[in-house]
Structures are given as C-alpha cells and as structure tokens.
Amino acid sequence: MSPDAAAPPPPIPAGLTRPQLHELYYYMRLTRSLEERLVNLYRQTKVIGGLFRSLGQEADSVGSAYALDRSKGDILSPLIRNLGSMLVQGATPIEVLRQYMAKATSPTRGRELNIHFNDLERGFLGQISHLGDMVPVMAGVALSFKMRGEPRVGMVYVGDGAMSTGAFHEGINLAAVQKLPLVIIAENNGYAYSTPMHKQTAVKQLVEKAAGYGVAGAQADGNDVLATYEVTRAAVDRARAGEGVTLVELLTYRRRGHAEHDNQSYVTQDEMAAWEAKDPIDRYHRRLTEAGWASEDELAAIDARIAVELDAAVDQVEPEPMPEALSALDGVMDTPARAPMEWYRRLHG
Amino acid sequence: MSPDAAAPPPPIPAGLTRPQLHELYYYMRLTRSLEERLVNLYRQTKVIGGLFRSLGQEADSVGSAYALDRSKGDILSPLIRNLGSMLVQGATPIEVLRQYMAKATSPTRGRELNIHFNDLERGFLGQISHLGDMVPVMAGVALSFKMRGEPRVGMVYVGDGAMSTGAFHEGINLAAVQKLPLVIIAENNGYAYSTPMHKQTAVKQLVEKAAGYGVAGAQADGNDVLATYEVTRAAVDRARAGEGVTLVELLTYRRRGHAEHDNQSYVTQDEMAAWEAKDPIDRYHRRLTEAGWASEDELAAIDARIAVELDAAVDQVEPEPMPEALSALDGVMDTPARAPMEWYRRLHG
Amino acid sequence: MAEVTYLEAIHQGILEEMARDERVFVLGQDVGAFGGAFKVTQGLQARFGEPRVIDTPIAETAIVGVAAGAAHMGLRPVAEMQFIDFISCAYSILTNYVATARYRADLLTPMVVRGPSGGYVRGGPFHSQNPEAAFLHTPGLKIVCPATARDAKGLIKSAIRDDDPVLYFEHKYLYRRIKEDLPEDEEILTQIGQARVAREGKDVTVITWSALVWKALEAADQLEREDGLSVEVLDLRTLLPMDLPAIVRSVKKTNRVLVVHEDTATGGVGGEIIARINEECFEWLDAPARRVAAHDVPLPFAPPLEDFVLPQTGDIVRAVRWLAAY
Amino acid sequence: MAEVTYLEAIHQGILEEMARDERVFVLGQDVGAFGGAFKVTQGLQARFGEPRVIDTPIAETAIVGVAAGAAHMGLRPVAEMQFIDFISCAYSILTNYVATARYRADLLTPMVVRGPSGGYVRGGPFHSQNPEAAFLHTPGLKIVCPATARDAKGLIKSAIRDDDPVLYFEHKYLYRRIKEDLPEDEEILTQIGQARVAREGKDVTVITWSALVWKALEAADQLEREDGLSVEVLDLRTLLPMDLPAIVRSVKKTNRVLVVHEDTATGGVGGEIIARINEECFEWLDAPARRVAAHDVPLPFAPPLEDFVLPQTGDIVRAVRWLAAY
Numbered sequence A, B: 001m002s003p004d005a006a007a008p009p010p011p012i013p014a015g016l017t018r019p020q021l022h023e024l025y026y027y028m029r030l031t032r033s034l035e036e037r038l039v040n041l042y043r044q045t046k047v048i049g050g051l052f053r054s055l056g057q058e059a060d061s062v063g064s065a066y067a068l069d070r071s072k073g074d075i076l077s078p079l080i081r082n083l084g085s086m087l088v089q090g091a092t093p094i095e096v097l098r099q100y101m102a103k104a105t106s107p108t109r110g111r112e113l114n115i116h117f118n119d120l121e122r123g124f125l126g127q128i129s130h131l132g133d134m135v136p137v138m139a140g141v142a143l144s145f146k147m148r149g150e151p152r153v154g155m156v157y158v159g160d161g162a163m164s165t166g167a168f169h170e171g172i173n174l175a176a177v178q179k180l181p182l183v184i185i186a187e188n189n190g191y192a193y194s195t196p197m198h199k200q201t202a203v204k205q206l207v208e209k210a211a212g213y214g215v216a217g218a219q220a221d222g223n224d225v226l227a228t229y230e231v232t233r234a235a236v237d238r239a240r241a242g243e244g245v246t247l248v249e250l251l252t253y254r255r256r257g258h259a260e261h262d263n264q265s266y267v268t269q270d271e272m273a274a275w276e277a278k279d280p281i282d283r284y285h286r287r288l289t290e291a292g293w294a295s296e297d298e299l300a301a302i303d304a305r306i307a308v309e310l311d312a313a314v315d316q317v318e319p320e321p322m323p324e325a326l327s328a329l330d331g332v333m334d335t336p337a338r339a340p341m342e343w344y345r346r347l348h349g
Numbered sequence C, D: 001m002a003e004v005t006y007l008e009a010i011h012q013g014i015l016e017e018m019a020r021d022e023r024v025f026v027l028g029q030d031v032g033a034f035g036g037a038f039k040v041t042q043g044l045q046a047r048f049g050e051p052r053v054i055d056t057p058i059a060e061t062a063i064v065g066v067a068a069g070a071a072h073m074g075l076r077p078v079a080e081m082q083f084i085d086f087i088s089c090a091y092s093i094l095t096n097y098v099a100t101a102r103y104r105a106d107l108l109t110p111m112v113v114r115g116p117s118g119g120y121v122r123g124g125p126f127h128s129q130n131p132e133a134a135f136l137h138t139p140g141l142k143i144v145c146p147a148t149a150r151d152a153k154g155l156i157k158s159a160i161r162d163d164d165p166v167l168y169f170e171h172k173y174l175y176r177r178i179k180e181d182l183p184e185d186e187e188i189l190t191q192i193g194q195a196r197v198a199r200e201g202k203d204v205t206v207i208t209w210s211a212l213v214w215k216a217l218e219a220a221d222q223l224e225r226e227d228g229l230s231v232e233v234l235d236l237r238t239l240l241p242m243d244l245p246a247i248v249r250s251v252k253k254t255n256r257v258l259v260v261h262e263d264t265a266t267g268g269v270g271g272e273i274i275a276r277i278n279e280e281c282f283e284w285l286d287a288p289a290r291r292v293a294a295h296d297v298p299l300p301f302a303p304p305l306e307d308f309v310l311p312q313t314g315d316i317v318r319a320v321r322w323l324a325a326y
C-alpha cells in the first residue's frame, strides 16, 4: 500500500454521494455501449430506419436528466440524441432495442421509431420529429403541475437548430409568462445536420436567448457531467421553488454525422480531434479515479456489468417478432377504437 | 413685434428642414383627421367591417416611416394601426376611404379590408390578418435588395402582441443570420386587444428581445415624432450601410379600443388620462410653435388644407359603386385567369 | 325553458362542464376578464378563477401544445382560437402531434379546440374561413359543427367529455341570430358522430351542416310551397367521424342528393361525402350527386362579392329543382 | 441520351433553370455545400455561389415567407422542405399569405416549394407523408406530383417558370429506384395541368399519380396476363388545377374507374376526383367509382404495419377485378 493512497479523497461536489458518482458513470457508459450495439445491429441491417448517435454528448444527457427527481414525478422530453436522459429516467435498453428493431413488443408496438416513446409514470414524454413542438407540450405538462400545486418539474431538450422554430419561441414565451416549473436544456453541439451554428443564429451563445424571454439563463460544459449536473440542478431547484423557467445551455459536440449515413464531410479533422480529446466518458473516468472517488476496478466492474446486461438484452430482443399487420388498425381514437379495414382488403382473388 | 420673437429659433434636430417639420405635422394631422372622418362614416354604417384607430399613435407611425427614403425605393409593411406610415409612403386618403367602404375603385377592388393594400412602387406592402407573417415576408423583400446589391431598406411593424408569434421569431432570426437590410419596428402600445404586455411577455421592454437574435436594439418615445424619426433613421442608415437588422421599440399607447366596438373596459381612467396628456399631435404642435419652427397660422393652414382635402375625398368616394359580383372570379391565378362559375349559378328558375 | 342564443348555448355548455369537472379549463387570447372577442367565455374567469381561465399570448401553436401537454396529465383543456382562421397557425402541431398521440404513443389527449368560423359577415378572407376540409384527412381528430343552439350546447359538452381531441367549429353568423328554448333542468348532450334529420322528406336529400342547415331549410320550405317537392335536410353535425349510415339511409330513400357547404367546392368536404355515397348507394342514385359550395376563390370582402361567392338559398332551390327534374 | 434517375432529373431541372435565369435561387436547410438531405441540390452552391443557394435555419414559415417576399420583388425562389412532412409548419403562411397574394393584392408570387414526400421507405409517421389533400382546397396554389424522371425534370422546370406558386411533391421512394433515358439536347418541359395516359386501355381506368403510377402499371400488366383485362392508367401529374377533361375522356371510354392514392382514404384527393367523375360522367358509369387508398391511421413504422396500411399492387389488382366483374 503506497503512502499517498492514504490521503483522503477530495470532497465530492454538488452534494453527490459516491454511489451517485458511480451511477452517473454507469448511465454514460450504458448510453455509449448501447449505441455501439445498435451500430452493430445497424450494420447487420437489423435496425429499421436511421440510427442517431450521441457519441461525445453522453454527459450532457445524463448529467442534466440526473438533476431531476424521479421520486417527485419530474418529467422530461428528450431529443433524438438524449438516449442517456431516457435511460436515467428509467427507459431500458430492451425497450430501446425493440424500438430500433420495430418489434411487436416495443413500447410503441412498432408504430414509432428509435427513442420516440414515453412513459409518464417513469417520467419521459417521447418527442415527435417536428422540432420545437415539445416545448409548448412540456409547458402544458408543467402547467398541470402548477395548476395542481404539485412540486414537480418539467424538462425539455432543444438543439441549436430547433431553437429557430416558431414552436420553440411560442412555447418558451408562454412558459415564461406563466412562470411555469420548466427547465429548457439548449444543447449546443455545434451543428444542425450540416448547418453550423452561425448559419442558425446570429448570437454567439444560445444562453443569450434567455434575456429575450425574461427567463433565467445558465451555461455549463456539457462534456463535464458534474458541471452539467450542478448547473441543471440549480435550474431544477429554481423551478421547483416556483421561480419559473431557466434556459440552460450545455456546450458539447456531435462527433458522429446527423445520422449514421452522414459522413460529416462538413467538419474538419482538427475540430473533430479537439473534441475527441474532450471525450466526456474518458474525462469522467480520469476524474473519478484521480480523485479517488472510484477505483479502476470498480469502473471496470460497471463496464462488465453493462456488457452482460446488453448481451442479454440483444439476445432477448433479436428473435422477437415484428407486429401483426392487423394491429395497425387499433387505437387511433378512443371511439371508434378501430379504424375500418379498407374494402379492397376484404376482396378475394 | 415682441423682443424675444427676434431671438433666432433653436437649430432643428435630426438634420431635418423646416418644410420637413411641417410635413411631419401634416401626416400626423392627416392620419387623425382621416380616421375621424372614418368614424363618422362608421357611425353612418357606411364603413364595411371594423374600424381600427391609431389615436395617440400617429407619431410612431409617421416618424418611423419618414425615416425611410422613398426615392431610394425603401419598402415598409404596416400593421392595422399604421395608417400614418402608409400615408407617408404615398397611400392616399381616397384609397383608404375606398378600402373601408369596399368600393370597386379601391386598390383591392373590394377584396380586402381597411389598409390591407399595397403598392411596391410607392413602397408599401399590405399585411394580412395573420400576425407575424409579414416579418419573414419583409425579410424576403430585404433579401432581394441584398442579392441585387440595391441600397434599399425594408421596414416591418410588429406589435407587443404579434411578437409572440412563431412567424415573428422565424423571420427576425433568419433576417439576423443573413444580415438583411431590415428595420423591425416594435410598437409597444401597452395592449394586444385586451391583453396587457405582462401577459404577453415576461420582459419589461420589447427591445430586450433584440439581444436574443444578435441584432441591434433601440428605443424611443413613440409619442415624440422627432425622437421616433431620429432613432429610426439611425436604424435605417445602419441597414443601408449593410450592418443588418435593428429592432426599434417605440413606446406609445392605444387610446381607443382594439376596434371601434371595443369600449376598453379593461383600462383605468387614470392610465387613459395620463396618455391623453401625452398626445403626440398636441405635443408636436406646442414644440413647433414654441421653438418657432412653425407659426400657429402655418399649422392652422395645414389643418385647413387637410379638411378641404378630406371633404373632397369623402365626396368623391361616397357615391362610388361597389364591385360587380362577377369580378369575384378574376385573378386567383395567372393560369387559369378566371375561376369557373359554379354549375348551380348557370341554372335557370 | 328559457330562450337561449347559439352563443349563450356554447357559453352555458362550457360553464356547466367547468362546474361539473374541475379538470376542465379554458385558455386563449383575451378569454379571461374580457370574456373573449365574442364574449363566449364571459364571466368564466370571475366564477372559476384565473388559473382555470387563462389569457395567453398570441401563439396558436403554444395554445394547442400547452393544451395537449395538460391533457396528457389528465386535465381537460378547452382552447379558443380568437377566429378559427388562426387555427391554421396550429395546423402542424394539431395534425402531427395531437392527432397521432394516442396511436403512436398511447397518450390520452382529451382536448377541445374551438372558435368562430364562417362567412356571410363581411369578414374578408381571413375572418370568414371554414377549416374543416384541412383536418378531414387527419385520423385521430374529431370535427363537430353545430347548427342549432341545442347542438351548440350538446356538442360542446360532449366534446369536453370526449377522450379524443375534438375540433369544435362554431359559426359566428349564428351566434346571435338564432335562439331556441332549452330546458334548464335536463342535461343536454349531443352524441358525437350522429347526424340529425332536420327535416323529413322523400324526393331529394340535402346534406349539410352549420349555418347552411338554415338556408337548406329555407330552400326546402320554398320548394314545398312552389314545387310541392318534399326535401329531406340532413344536418351532419359531426364531420369526423362521419355518420355514413344516416347518409345512406336518406339517400336510399330519396335517390337524389345534394351536398351543400360553405367552404370552396374543390377539395372541400363535399367531395368525400359524394365519394362515399357513390361507393355505398351507386345503385340507388337516380341522378348524379351534386354539390353547392363556394366558388373557388379566397373569400372577398365587399358585400356583392361575398354574396356572389358564397352559396345562397336560391342556389339550393335551383340545384334541388335540377336534381328533381333529372 | 443519358440514363437519368428521378433524383438526378430534379437536380438537372433546377440547375438548368438557374443557369438560364439568374432570378432563380434555392433556399432551405442544408441545401448548400451539403447538397441537401437527399443531395438534390448537390453542387449548385459550388456552381452558382452562396447567395443563390442559401442554407437557412430550421424555420419553414420563414423559408416560405422569405421566398414569397423575394418573389414579389421579381426573384424566383425554389424552397426545399427537408422532408415534405415539415411543410405543415408553413401551412398557415402558404394557404393564407402566398395562395391569396394575387387575388387580394395583385401580388405576383412565382415560387416553388418542393421536397421529398411519400412512404414505402420505413420512415414512420413523420417522414412519409403525402400532404396534397391539405392544400387541394386552397385556391391560388398549384400542386404537381411527378411519377417519371422525365416529368420530374419537366415539371420542376415548368414550376420554376410558372407565375403562380407551385407545390412540387417529389416521391423519395422513386429517387434512385427509377431511371429513364433523357435527351441532353432538347429542353424538357411538362405542361402543368395536363395528365398523361401512362398506359392505354379500354376496360377499366385507374387514375393515380406519383409512386402509385408504377404499382398501377404493374397491376395492369398482371391483369392483362392473368385476366385479359385492358386497363388504362392515367397519371394525373398535376392535382391542382386538375385535368378534368382527361379524366372524363378516359372514364367515358372505359365506364369503370378506380382512383388510387397513397394518402389516407378519408378526406384524401380521391374524394374530389370521384365527386367530379360523378358530376361529369354519371350516365357513363357501369360501376361505382371506387378508391384504393391508405387505411385511416397515421403511417406506422414497422414493415408489416406500413405494408398493411399502404396500398399495394395486389390491392389494385383485386379492386380492378371487382370493378370489371361488377
């Protein structure tokens, strides 16, 4: 036993406990490993539709979602790249695999793609593709908290691109006027598909938009999970205390194409290299071990646990069937409960 | 002749000339008098549809529009209360009377209401009712100036209410990114219909929204025509110099209901009295005479000229016919040039 | 019994549901202390408090989105569009988010979007619209269009209780023009999806809804007086889901059918109705099913133009005569 | 002659018009250096410069509004919706501002709004839509839906030259799946408003457009082989204004008609077509005009579900047999 090992680890920031630090690591690693499994399945053409990575953004998803209090019934609405946020709120790898492989057992029974699914009990409301819409919708969720006097908080993610939509503007403005318990996470990952931020907005930082709505603004290094957690947690506490909306900008970078098919012809190698050096998981791994908050063995054990978990999940989901054709007619409305089968399908020959 | 009358008048601000000062007075007075004629016609049920007043807002319309340069081909798009801006750009009382009375001779041949008409040659593009849409449309007009390298400027008016629309947000943001020669006049008249500003936005002043778009912001007392002109003129010059968008907030007050039918039950007498005391025409009248920039007689002569002008206009327009029914089918598209007459109108008996 | 206008009937319906169910709340522009542009929500804020009658910014997408989010959480929002023409600003979130919520994600979204629709009021192209056709091809939505004070009340109450999102299009021309004695004791509920035979007849069926029900009835009287024709007037009341059995029943009885609506002809709801009739009643038709609908132009403002573009009673009379003589 | 894909044909059409007329410019998300999500605008920015190929923020209302303003000033914008599903976000400004501009204010608005539409690609409910029905009842707009590479090129060129606003709906399923030899020397222009007889026949008419033209042709071959039926396939190409004479001509020849479209049945374009046929060809119909269209649900994502919901070749075959046997 070396002498300096005796030195006590520094105090843990942001009022977190050692197990919580490990949990944060677990969710970040789980996010990345799950996506890596999906890439393999995608290459084997077992994924239906596109695959959207959050490589390099795991910290902003996990750190921000972790600031919510599931026991209090907080609810978030993610973007396509917030797989980590979904996992923190209790979505399972099995559900995500089923969604991507369009299984009958998937949360949407094969009706919707990737992480477009929800469970209000566990605290996540899936997005639709039309960017911006989830901001007013989550404002409505937060309004219900306020009307009922519940100490619950809503959180919604928007990208540098989605903030250009009218829906974002209308939603955040109404939430600001109503002083709703809503935290808006502005994920600045540099690009909207191929479009760099300077072609999306004339501001240098997304947090500058807060002033125009009379809401609080905050910013954190989105590749630092603890900083992300701390800043977001303060916004969540403000919301719960009835102090209204906060716009939290998280600075990060999209290290894969918009979707797997996109080779990112529009980014330079230097830019990419600079951000690879800031990988949020490597950084956190170093921080944990250097501070003595976790040992290499503990973290390796978590990695191993995740590998086992995912092996089992993939093995379970792969053979599962896709939905029955006829199920497509169910549940468009409460009444009638079933859409009619078209006449031409009832013909013979 | 009293001795102080000999004292030379103070220098005229904002690089304006004496005739221009008189012209500003003329347009403000013309706006109010024309609306007063319309009120009479409205009471005689000769106006079709609603009547929208700009009482107390004449200075913000006239002062801001006057900052444009018609000889350079600048174009503005007004709101329903910017009758004064239209007049400055060359719209005539006769055209306005024809619109309000739905005459065949009206600029829209009876198809559209009140000041919803345009003449790109003279430099005004009429709005549609859907608030916010004119912001992206005028951004497109300004884009054409930029693409062709023309030293022209576009101006668009939005109210404290219209700024809550998604269309406003999308339009100003795109204009900001493209650095378009566009001046956005944010008319803060305290209300959107019955809704006070604090229920419309959480900011205290509309100009605070400029920062969120990375555009310049400016503010002026909208009831002071010279201050309005000066501030707007600076924004117009910036735009013409290629420095991009400015959001100009003009502080004023709507002294009549949203439309004539609205009795403003939601406004206190004190609030109203305070703003009546700030009447922009009375103030300007006092300023002109006290500074010796105009004599009582000169201004009385302008008032008289306007009265004569409007008598003639009303006399001319009143007897004019409404459009022929069949004209309703013309000009929906270039091809076909005429919408078909429905079969049931071709039947006899 | 008390005489109630169409407008008052809508007001009563909302008020009764708010009193009955605390989950019901109202949001929209100027709906609070001001009571709304047409005073439909007058007095509701005074009675139920500001949290349940919310004045919103001018932001139709936000109004609908907020309503949807609140509805997911178990509330029952009634969103007002100040004029229904502005529902177009919420078209995307209504058709993409709200309409699909149950199907794609098992999300309950019990909400009502209502507002003044329709012309004949010199409103011009942007204060006279009838938006039903724009939403008819959207599975997941219900669309109701009351013609009478009783149905105005019965349908708003049923819409608020319905577990699906409902678009409630009220006709501003009818607001104060029609009155009806409505019982104060009994609860009035009109079942969504059920048409109403507004007038029995055997020679020709006129299928219509909203304000044009009244012109159709006028025409029917005239045709009976002048031609001895017996015209059946079917008031659809609900456009989605449509009461096809009621349509088929009437057409198989009269064998001649005219569809009358206020929106422009091309792409209007009439096309769908005639296609269904053609599919279900082909053998029963003694004459082509025809439409009386507005001319294919934006609705102009000047009275002679508006009166020309929109269907009038005389048009229905001539069209029915043509069908009867076919 | 060179073999050209449907995608390449659109690209060529835009490129040729930009080269021919400097007033033409392109705007949309990622259309610049990136060349667009599907590469339709690839290389245009390199060739014509950044001012004429503008990358925009994610703001469909702004894209359409900016295009309209520029068009008023004499430019000829071609606006791309990254997926046509997002045109819903510009629904209000398209139907209220753009479509009415000429009528209400004598404003010229020569602009094109185009983008990838359609299903059969596992895109799910928000990347597979066919929005034509939403715009069909909007006087002032034109709607085109090419099925072939030749028309893809001919219609985009005509749309850009047209003085009215044109919605150009291209089908992403066809992008790289169909090829055609197109002459390089001659200029290809397809007249807007003109249908095309894709296959001559005398027993039954199938009216369709876009991707389903190919399924209709497949079905026609099978019906000829297996049943000896002669099926005429009419490719509408333009939905607004519709080529009614071509429809009437074919129906009066075959006396039996099937309308096939990809959008959901209720409220789809098929209803309007059948209503017109009923009005114009009532005496010539030997069987009810019928529709083969998608089931009335949001388009689900899983292959078995999407394949069930959307019309397939076998459906057309069975429906035509039913009509022929009627």
Ligand SMILES: Cc1ncc(C[n+]2csc(CCOP(=O)(O)OP(=O)(O)O)c2C)c(N)n1
Pocket: A079, A081, A129, A130, A131, A158, A159, A160, A161, A162, A163, A165, A187, A189, A191, A192, A193, A254, A258, D029, D058, D059, D060, D082, D083, D086, D089
């Ligand atoms: C209203 C709308 N327009 C266009 C799109 C197409 N689209 C999907 S994702 C995307 C880029 C989003 O960028 P950003 O908001 O920054 O999120 P990120 O992908 O960077 O996480 C676009 C343009 C869309 N989904 N919705």
Ligand SMILES: Cc1ncc(C[n+]2csc(CCOP(=O)(O)OP(=O)(O)O)c2C)c(N)n1
Pocket: B079, B081, B129, B130, B131, B158, B159, B160, B161, B162, B163, B165, B187, B189, B191, B192, B193, B254, B258, C029, C058, C059, C060, C082, C083, C086, C089
């Ligand atoms: C999109 C939209 N929603 C609602 C309306 C109905 N409406 C017309 S004017 C108005 C108030 C406008 O207030 P503001 O923008 O402040 O202009 P002001 O009347 O004060 O000049 C409203 C709500 C509209 N015209 N457009």
Ligand SMILES: [Mg+2]
Pocket: A159, A160, A161, A187, A188, A189, A190, A191, A192, A193
């Ligand atoms: Mg981004």
Ligand SMILES: [Mg+2]
Pocket: B159, B160, B161, B187, B188, B189, B190, B191, B192, B193
């Ligand atoms: Mg105002």
